[in-house]
Structures are given as structure tokens and as C-alpha cells.
Amino acid sequence: MKAKVYVTIKQNVLDPQGSAVQGALHSMGFEEVDKVRIGKYLEFDLDTNDRAQAEARLKDMCEKLLANTVVEDYRFELEG
Amino acid sequence: MKAKVYVTIKQNVLDPQGSAVQGALHSMGFEEVDKVRIGKYLEFDLDTNDRAQAEARLKDMCEKLLANTVVEDYRFELEG
Numbered sequence: 122m123k124a125k126v127y128v129t130i131k132q133n134v135l136d137p138q139g140s141a142v143q144g145a146l147h148s149m150g151f152e153e154v155d156k157v158r159i160g161k162y163l164e165f166d167l168d169t170n171d172r173a174q175a176e177a178r179l180k181d182m183c184e185k186l187l188a189n190t191v192v193e194d195y196r197f198e199l200e201g
Numbered sequence: 202m203k204a205k206v207y208v209t210i211k212q213n214v215l216d217p218q219g220s221a222v223q224g225a226l227h228s229m230g231f232e233e234v235d236k237v238r239i240g241k242y243l244e245f246d247l248d249t250n251d252r253a254q255a256e257a258r259l260k261d262m263c264e265k266l267l268a269n270t271v272v273e274d275y276r277f278e279l280e281g
Contacts, residue, residue, distance in 0.1 A: 127242055142243070142266070151262055153248040162207055162242035165223070168233040182231055186222070 122167045122175055123200040128188045129160035163187065167199075175199055202247045202255055203280040208268045209240035243267065247279075255279055 130136045136158050143157040169175050179197050188195040210216045216238050223237040249255050259277050268275040 129242070129244070139243075139245075143245070145266055146262060149262075149265060151258065153258070154262075155246040155248060157243060157245040160242040160244070162209065162240040163219075163222070163237060164209070164240070165219075165237040166235040168235060178231065178233070182226060182229075182234075185229060186225055 122169060122172070124163075124165055124167050124175070124179055124197055125200070126163040126165075126179070126183060126187055126195060126197045127160060128163070128183075128193050128195045130158060131192055131194055134192045160193075161187075172199060202249060202252070204243075204245050204247050204255070204259055204277055205280070206243040206245075206259070206263060206267055206275060206277045207240060208243070208263075208273050208275045210238060211272055211274055214272045240273075241267075252279060 139157040139159045142159060143154060146154045146157070167175050167178070169178075176199065179199070183195040183197065184190060210219075219237040219239045222239060223234055226234045226237070247255050247258070249258075256279065259279070263275040263277065264270060
């Protein structure tokens with residue numbers, strides 16, 4: 122099974138990396154860009170065929186390691 | 202219009218960050234995890250209603266700033 126995990130900074134938390142990229146895009150002439158937010162995107166294989174169990178395990182991985190739930194949100198997709 | 206950009210490391214390029222996360226997950230008991238790859242995920246607003254133009258501009262942004270096309274791939278989605 123293939124997992125895709127998206128970790129994003131919460132709406133009310135500042136994103137200095139996003140602001141920097143937005144500033145760079147503006148200075149390059151891409152002035153239509155606004156509200157840039159940058160997160161992480163993880164892909165990996167899961168050696169299991171039990172979808173419900175995989176979802177529970179993924180949630181656990183996100184809570185314990187992949188996302189800092191104080192300032193970040195996460196969501197994931199399972200394929201196959 | 203809302204843009205979502207995914208920047209991932211090319212298949213044949215080493216991903217030390219992914220390897221480190223995989224090692225950490227294994228040591229925490231998540232041994233079913235394999236082939237972890239970590240990329241970037243960007244979300245932003247585009248102040249335009251011309252979809253074709255937005256796609257061309259987005260491609261330009263990715264090539265010029267958001268992705269290092271020597272070692273990274275990118276893809277994007279437009280919504281709205």
C-alpha cells in the first residue's frame with residue numbers, strides 16, 4: 122500500500138518560509154501570487170494489506186513523529 | 202484561483218531526509234514503512250481567472266524558483 126502524507130502549517134501560525142518565497146516570486150514579476158504556505162509532502166510504502174489498520178498506524182506516525190500537532194495539521198491518503 | 206504545487210526528489214536521487222525519517226519510524230516500531238521520500242508542498246492564491254495563463258505562469262514559477270529541476274520533479278493542481 123502506498124501512503125501520501127501532507128503536513129501543513131496551521132492557518133493562524135506564521136509561515137516565514139512561505140513569506141520569503143512569496144517575496145521572491147513578487148520580485149521576479151509573479152505579482153499575482155498571494156498567501157503562500159509551505160508544507161511537507163511524504164510518500165512511502167506500507168507493507169500491509171489491512172486498510173483500517175494502516176490508517177490507524179499512519180495516524181499514529183503523524184501524531185508521534187511526522188507532524189508537530191501544536192503548529193501543524195496533517196492529512197493522508199492511502200492507495201492500493 | 203488556488204494553486205497546489207508538489208515538489209519531489211527525483212527517483213534516482215538520494216533522499217537523506219527520507220532515510221532519516223524511515224530510520225526513526227523503524228526505531229519507533231513502525232517497521233512496515235519503506236521507501237520514504239520527502240518533498241515540499243506549496244499552496245497559494247493566484248489573482249487571475251485565466252486558467253491557461255495561470256498554468257503557464259505556474260510552470261514558469263516552478264522552473265525558475267520553486268523546484269531545482271536538476272534533482273527535483275514538480276507537479277501542480279489548479280482549483281477554482
